[in-house]
Amino acid sequence: MAKLKEKLMNTRLREVGGFAELKEFRLRDVEIEAQTKLKEQKEQLEESQWRFSDLEGKLTDQTVRGRIREVEKAQNIAELKQNIDNLEFQNQQQQLVKSLEENNQIVNAEDTIPSLRHQIRFYAFEIF
DSSP states (O other): OHHHHHHHHHHHHHHHHHHHHHHHHHHHHHHHHHHHHHHHHHHHHHHHHHHHHHHHHHHHHHHHHHHHHHHHHHHHHHHHHHHHHHHHHHHHHHHHHHHHHHHHHHHHHHHHHHHHHHHHHHHHHHHO
């Protein structure tokens, strides 16, 4: 019976050792899974940071391009306003010149009327 008890004890010791080894394997498995998940999360974080940096750069680029377009539009508007002002000034000058020419023609007509009357009198005198 002592041998039987000894075998039973040895069997129990092996069983306890097997359970301990199984727990150790399970702990390693959990640890490896945790490390794998941590590594995956680090990779996802790095990829997210890279995407964020890329999007941030694109946004900055779009913002700068938008500002450039706004400045160009403002510059075009200023040039168009300047052109309008120049054309209005030219129009005023042309109207002034036309007005002066009309006044000059009136003055010339007023000068020629007495001269024509004089010629009419001269010819009428010669005829009679």
